[in-house]
Amino acid sequence: MTKTLLSFGHGFSARALSRLLLPQDWRIIGTTRSEDKAPSLMTYGIEPRIWPGADMGPALDAATHVLISAAPGENGDPVLAELGDEIAKRADQFAWVGYLSTTGVYGDHEGGWVDENTPLTPATKRGIARVEAEAAWAAIPDLPLHIFRLAGIYGPGRGPFSKVRNGTARRIIKEGQVFSRTHVADIARVLAASIAKPNPGAVYNVCDDDPAPPQDVIAYAAELLGLPIPEAVDFETAEMTPMARSFYAESKKVRNDRIKGELGVELLYPDYKSGLKALLAQEIGA
Numbered sequence: 001m002t003k004t005l006l007s008f009g010h011g012f013s014a015r016a017l018s019r020l021l022l023p024q025d026w027r028i029i030g031t032t033r034s035e036d037k038a039p040s041l042m043t044y045g046i047e048p049r050i051w052p053g054a055d056m057g058p059a060l061d062a063a064t065h066v067l068i069s070a071a072p073g074e075n076g077d078p079v080l081a082e083l084g085d086e087i088a089k090r091a092d093q094f095a096w097v098g099y100l101s102t103t104g105v106y107g108d109h110e111g112g113w114v115d116e117n118t119p120l121t122p123a124t125k126r127g128i129a130r131v132e133a134e135a136a137w138a139a140i141p142d143l144p145l146h147i148f149r150l151a152g153i154y155g156p157g158r159g160p161f162s163k164v165r166n167g168t169a170r171r172i173i174k175e176g177q178v179f180s181r182t183h184v185a186d187i188a189r190v191l192a193a194s195i196a197k198p199n200p201g202a203v204y205n206v207c208d209d210d211p212a213p214p215q216d217v218i219a220y221a222a223e224l225l226g227l228p229i230p231e232a233v234d235f236e237t238a239e240m241t242p243m244a245r246s247f248y249a250e251s252k253k254v255r256n257d258r259i260k261g262e263l264g265v266e267l268l269y270p271d272y273k274s275g276l277k278a279l280l281a282q283e284i285g286a
Contacts, residue, residue, distance in 0.1 A: 002027050003095075006063035008079045009070030010046060012153065013100060016188035017067070018046060021195075029059045031070075052082060060086055065195060066097045068137070072129040080136055091142040096198045098191060101149045103180060103205060105131050109252040111176050116149075116203045116258055123249050144200035148190065151207035151254055154272075155184030159279045160221040164230065169222070171215035172248070174235035179214055179247075180207040180254035183269040183278075193263040204259050210271035211253035217272050224280050 003026050007014045010030025018028050022045050030041050031051040038048035049059060060083070070078050080087070104127035106114045122128045137145055154160075163169035190206050215232065222229045235248060259265045269275035 001064075003064050004029065004062045005065045005067060006059050007031065007046075007067045007069065008051070009068070010041060010048075011069050012155065012158065013150070013184055013187045013191075014067055014069050015044065015046075016155070016184045017191045018044065020188050020192045027062070029062070031056075052078070056083055057086065060090055063090075063093070064095050066094055067100070067191070068098065069100045071126075072133040076129070077133040077136055080133075084136075084140070087143070088140050091140055091144075094144055096146065096195050097137075097144055098146045098148060098194065099134065099137050101130050101134055101147055102127070103149045103151050103207065103252070103254050104250065105134065105149060106250075106252060106254075108250040111178050111251045111253065113253045113255055114205075115255040116205055124246050126246075127250075138201075144198060146194050146198070146200065147203045148187075148194075149203065149205050149254075150187060151180035151182045151205070153182060153184055153187065154275065154279075156279060156282060158184070159276065160218055161225065161276075161280065161283065164218065164221050164225055164227055167230075169218050169230045170238070171218045171230050171232045172235050172238050172240070173215055173232050174248050174251075177213055177235070177248060177251045178211045178253055180211045180252070181217075181272060181275075182207045183267075183275045186265070186267050186269055189268065190259050190263060190265050193259070193265050197263060199262070202258075202262070204263070205254050205256050206259060207254045207256050208267060208270050208272065208275070209256065210273075212272055217276070220273060221276055224276060 005028045007030040028046050030046040031049045041048040068079055105120045105122050106118050107121035107123040120131050122131055187206055219229045
């Protein structure tokens, strides 16, 4: 029987997972809002669906596995809003359902550690929306749901190098501020490991082993490029968009023991230094 992944909001992380599954003869159906992106998905072996818009009934009928990457909006989770009833009717059809959430659900812990059992106390609207979306998915009876709380994502095309090169990178300094992050390739490995070993109801933090102040990451990127370390700017006086400033409302270190102990995942990039080195090597080799 062909394994078929239906991927809602087939973006950066989902594409990384696809690169692991397609060589194993998976069928992957991925949704996109843009007709312009459909040819690109096809190039990589993904069957595109323009959604919202397309009739998703046949794709849902074919799916053995479901991945939800779409973020909640003003009206809650967009997949549940339109297709919740259809998904609920097919709950026992799926072998695995994965929901990509965020470590923002934990809120601010003033640089302290959190794990999957930490109470959810989000400090931002985005975090609150994610908590509500997690609960809404978990409320569907018999759905084999797995929740993945992702730290800050980086990877090919999403790193600090371009800003350092063009001189727009800044080292924003806020005392005690620390973030966890994860390379997209490690997200894909965690998802693939979970698919191979389903545990409905499980929640996993997905991050590396090395929470670090953001200014350290920028400085290291500059060192790798052989460029001057960008200037330090005090958070209180820095010009920032409201979105960028909101990220600094939360400071925490995220534990990842469960993905290692339960899923047996060995991170390719256990810290930002190994991850950035690999990204730069990939850029140079491209």
